[in-house]
Amino acid sequence: MKTLTLLRHAKSSWNHPGLGDHERPLNPRGERDAPEMARRIHEAEIRPSLIVSSPATRAWNTAKFVAKEIAYPNEFLQRDNTLYGASLSTLISFLGKQDAGFNSILMVGHNPGLTEFANYLVPNVTSNLPTAGVISVKIDSDDWDLDSANSIALELFDYPKRVNTPRR
Numbered sequence: 001m002k003t004l005t006l007l008r009h010a011k012s013s014w015n016h017p018g019l020g021d022h023e024r025p026l027n028p029r030g031e032r033d034a035p036e037m038a039r040r041i042h043e044a045e046i047r048p049s050l051i052v053s054s055p056a057t058r059a060w061n062t063a064k065f066v067a068k069e070i071a072y073p074n075e076f077l078q079r080d081n082t083l084y085g086a087s088l089s090t091l092i093s094f095l096g097k098q099d100a101g102f103n104s105i106l107m108v109g110h111n112p113g114l115t116e117f118a119n120y121l122v123p124n125v126t127s128n129l130p131t132a133g134v135i136s137v138k139i140d141s142d143d144w145d146l147d148s149a150n151s152i153a154l155e156l157f158d159y160p161k162r163v164n165t166p167r168r
Helices: 028-043 057-069 088-096 113-121
Strands: 002-008 050-053 104-109 134-139 152-158
Touching: 002 028, 002 057, 002 113, 028 057, 028 134, 050 057, 057 104, 088 104, 088 113, 104 113, 113 134
Parallel strands: 002 104, 050 104
Antiparallel strands: 002 134, 134 152
């Protein structure tokens, strides 16, 4: 069994017109929501053996909040340019290339790719993965090639404004 967790970066700031898209930081809401969602990931007992993030500042900072909350060493955090603005096919391909030795992977990235990927994994799970939203699935497979998966089951769908208990 494998666990794949998709986390959309927390809310970013548009208050710095001189910054490029890659450099946009988290805004105050993002600074509040990222640690909250990191706490919820921890409470859901999601323990990734690999955390890989888009190199965009907002995604990288979101990943660092999760790493801190679950005591994942910062030196093991990975950035990969592939995840910046990745399409569904790029995300599937990227995942399929990951080492089978990783049993749990957390990917931090962007929409629309993450929403499309979430719906590929669990059809019609959401029309939009909100900022700092998280979807985690169990994949019945020995590797990360989704074509060889026997089944995929939703474990967690949560986001900052969710009032009720996260869907499991």
